[in-house]
Amino acid sequence: MARITLENVSKSWGETQVLQPMNLEIAEGEFVALLGPSGCGKSTTLFLLAGLYAPTGGTIAFDGHSVNRIDTRDRNVGIVFQSYALYPNLTVRQNIAFPLRFKSMPRDEAARRVTEAANLVQIGALLDRRPAQLSGGQQQRVALARALVKEPNVLLLDEPLSNLDATLRTAMRAELKSLQKRLGITTLIVTHDQIEATTMADRVICMNAGAIAQIGSPADLYRRPNDLFVAGFIGSPPMNRLTATASDRRAQIGTTTLALSAGHDGDITLGIRPEDIALVAPEAARLVGEVAVIEPMGREVFYTLSTSAGALNVLEHGETARHALGDRVGLTCKPGLPLVFDEQGRRIADLSVDLSPVALVSAGQLEPQS
Amino acid sequence: MANHALVAVPSTDWARLERRGLVNRTGLLTAVIVFLTVVSMPLLLPYLWLAVKSFTTSDDRIGHLVLWRVGLIAVLAYAGALILALSTARLRHPALLWFALAAVVVLLTAVFVLPHLTLANYRFLWHRDIGETGTSRQDLMPSVWAALTSSLLLAVAQTTLVMLTATPAAYALSRFAFAGRENLLRGLLLLHAFPALALTVAIFVQLHYMGLLNALPGVVLVMSALELPFAIFILKGFFDTVPWDIEMSALTDGATRSQVFRLIVLPQVRGGLIAVATFTFLRGWEEYVFVQTLLIDKSQMTMSLYLFYVAQDSMGADYGMVAAVGMVYLLPVLILYVFTQKYITQMNFGGIKG
Numbered sequence: 190m191a192r193i194t195l196e197n198v199s200k201s202w203g204e205t206q207v208l209q210p211m212n213l214e215i216a217e218g219e220f221v222a223l224l225g226p227s228g229c230g231k232s233t234t235l236f237l238l239a240g241l242y243a244p245t246g247g248t249i250a251f252d253g254h255s256v257n258r259i260d261t262r263d264r265n266v267g268i269v270f271q272s273y274a275l276y277p278n279l280t281v282r283q284n285i286a287f288p289l290r291f292k293s294m295p296r297d298e299a300a301r302r303v304t305e306a307a308n309l310v311q312i313g314a315l316l317d318r319r320p321a322q323l324s325g326g327q328q329q330r331v332a333l334a335r336a337l338v339k340e341p342n343v344l345l346l347d348e349p350l351s352n353l354d355a356t357l358r359t360a361m362r363a364e365l366k367s368l369q370k371r372l373g374i375t376t377l378i379v380t381h382d383q384i385e386a387t388t389m390a391d392r393v394i395c396m397n398a399g400a401i402a403q404i405g406s407p408a409d410l411y412r413r414p415n416d417l418f419v420a421g422f423i424g425s426p427p428m429n430r431l432t433a434t435a436s437d438r439r440a441q442i443g444t445t446t447l448a449l450s451a452g453h454d455g456d457i458t459l460g461i462r463p464e465d466i467a468l469v470a471p472e473a474a475r476l477v478g479e480v481a482v483i484e485p486m487g488r489e490v491f492y493t494l495s496t497s498a499g500a501l502n503v504l505e506h507g508e509t510a511r512h513a514l515g516d517r518v519g520l521t522c523k524p525g526l527p528l529v530f531d532e533q534g535r536r537i538a539d540l541s542v543d544l545s546p547v548a549l550v551s552a553g554q555l556e557p558q559s
Numbered sequence: 560m561a562n563h564a565l566v567a568v569p570s571t572d573w574a575r576l577e578r579r580g581l582v583n584r585t586g587l588l589t590a591v592i593v594f595l596t597v598v599s600m601p602l603l604l605p606y607l608w609l610a611v612k613s614f615t616t617s618d619d620r621i622g623h624l625v626l627w628r629v630g631l632i633a634v635l636a637y638a639g640a641l642i643l644a645l646s647t648a649r650l651r652h653p654a655l656l657w658f659a660l661a662a663v664v665v666l667l668t669a670v671f672v673l674p675h676l677t678l679a680n681y682r683f684l685w686h687r688d689i690g691e692t693g694t695s696r697q698d699l700m701p702s703v704w705a706a707l708t709s710s711l712l713l714a715v716a717q718t719t720l721v722m723l724t725a726t727p728a729a730y731a732l733s734r735f736a737f738a739g740r741e742n743l744l745r746g747l748l749l750l751h752a753f754p755a756l757a758l759t760v761a762i763f764v765q766l767h768y769m770g771l772l773n774a775l776p777g778v779v780l781v782m783s784a785l786e787l788p789f790a791i792f793i794l795k796g797f798f799d800t801v802p803w804d805i806e807m808s809a810l811t812d813g814a815t816r817s818q819v820f821r822l823i824v825l826p827q828v829r830g831g832l833i834a835v836a837t838f839t840f841l842r843g844w845e846e847y848v849f850v851q852t853l854l855i856d857k858s859q860m861t862m863s864l865y866l867f868y869v870a871q872d873s874m875g876a877d878y879g880m881v882a883a884v885g886m887v888y889l890l891p892v893l894i895l896y897v898f899t900q901k902y903i904t905q906m907n908f909g910g911i912k913g
Binding site: 240241261270271275277278291335339 | 802804805807808809810811812813814815818823826827829
């Protein structure tokens with residue numbers, strides 16, 4: 190187990206810089222997720238840690254010692270590849286025992302550790318099979334056991350769950366998390382699936398185009414995204430975006446004018462998650478839309494509304510739709526929302542737009558007029 | 560309400576369709592069997608002729624008799640096997656019937672063919688004086704065992720050399736990015752396509768100056784060089800199928816590059832190695848042109864040359880013996896194929912990949 194430090198680590202292939210200089214500290218025993226779309230440099234970061242790639246610049250340190258000049262095979266990292274990368278010519282037992290071949294270890298000690306690792310991931314009964322005779326989930330467990338058997342400094346998981354079917358993925362997610370907590374191994378998981386990242390990791394590093402976009406707890410990334418990229422990448426269905434023009438304390442959204450919490454000028458983007466919008470009577474809201482699509486999803490109903498500012502998605506709890514196609518509805522949300530992003534897509538932390546329900550003069554106005 | 564009679568739905572004649580399906584299926588099966596049988600005949604007949612000829616005296620009458628009888632028995636066996644194979648599902652004891660068929664064939668062979676056979680043509684295996692003319696050709700013709708040894712030596716040495724060179728070369732071409740890699744691959748293909756016979760004279764002169772003329776090592780070197788491009792190209796295709804992930808995984812597990820190669824990569828291309836080695840071995844075993852050209856005095860005669868000289872007789876060729884030598888020449892190849900055919904059929908030709 191090790192504490193990992195990355196200091197100005199960058200990577201280029203010839204002219205192409207795939208990783209901007211990057212600083213990162215991972216505490217001992219921490220479970221960190223590298224989240225980002227494909228090609229954002231997250232796997233490169235993983236391979237840099239494993240020593241499979243050499244950094245173009247910067248220092249990678251385990252427990253404060255630079256490992257830049259340490260060979261892959263001496264770094265003692267456990268790695269689980271997306272393809273599992275099991276050795277097809279060896280049995281499961283030999284696969285798990287493979288890393289121990291290169292450590293001077295008494296034979297019975299090695300055998301004991303193989304059994305222990307196999308039992309840990311519940312494949313004790315499969316030890317004499319070949320990888321080709323195993324299901325995807327079992328292969329995944331073998332790969333995990335092989336990575337764990339050497340008691341690695343750090344466990345690296347490269348999209349380990351993406352080849353599993355949905356049910357198995359959910360089960361493995363919980364199992365990986367509890368295993369990591371039990372063993373206390375510093376773990377880095379690479380994934381493009383935000384659910385995987387937020388459910389398993391203590392801290393999520395969101396990457397975009399070879400640079401870190403934001404580091405934080407899952408809740409941080411969800412509630413306080415630094416920029417539009419993180420806001421859009423985390424959360425499903427994605428955050429709604431409305432473009433608006435701000436001048437002084439007013440924001441013009443389509444045909445609607447809303448109050449700003451502070452003065453600002455220029456183009457802004459409003460971001461609001463579908464589940465943060467409450468649908469009310471049109472008179473009770475500052476923004477009004479028309480129901481265009483209704484998609485019941487079981488626990489929730491997913492609406493697509495058309496407003497003067499564009500289409501908006503709304504997720505409402507309930508098994509049946511409370512509104513019909515073509516209904517006019519009002520949109521409101523809690524104070525502090527929606528989030529406001531500037532022209533460069535960065536969030537303006539102390540700025541918000543007032544979408545709170547209209548304080549009605551008297552209750553009588555809400556009475557249906559018949 | 561009353562429109563159910565408006566559209567007269569023609570009732571489907573299911574029985575007719577069923578008959579048609581049956582006719583179609585049997586027709587296709589018959590066509591396929593007839594086609595395959597006709598096509599295999601010219602391929603198999605020479606082997607039958609070779610086998611029969613090698614076991615009969617040079618008397619043409621007996622030769623023909625045996626050839627016809629063996630042919631008839633073969634046809635009988637084939638027809639029986641065909642019928643058995645087609646009706647296996649309907650039979651209660653198929654294994655028993657197969658056994659009966661085999662017994663009948665053996666019996667027929669024993670009664671009608673066996674009495675006419677002789678081992679005389681194989682006398683070269685224990686007599687060096689194959690012409691039975693005293694000692695006249697003894698100096699020219701070495702014993703068949705020497706020829707077999709020479710051929711084996713040539714083929715084994717060539718296979719070893721080619722495999723030891725081609726394996727690392729193919730791995731490097733598959734794995735490492737270096738300048739000129741693409742051109743090297745194209746060059747390999749070109750080299751393989753080049754008619755090697757055009758080089759015979761040049762190679763002869765070169766070997767003469769190298770002092771390797773008239774010596775088996777010289778032939779081995781030449782043959783290996785000619786076989787290398789093909790072997791490298793095929794093996795590269797096999798290495799291409801081994802995923803990078805596996806090698807990277809083994810590296811993180813603590814293995815060195817050479818350990819990864821030996822313990823992880825090589826076992827995965829085992830089929831390819833065996834297939835290419837078999838081909839290289841057979842190329843050496845069957846080689847005629849270069850051994851004929853480069854081994855001037857015939858003390859180190861290979862089997863191909865031995866066969867050639869047995870056929871060259873001023874008194875007219877003894878075809879029985881030629882056939883017998885052919886059988887001896889053929890046998891090791893058949894045995895080799897039995898063991899390696901499963902790997903050879905797996906062989907696929909991967910194209911040039913970047």
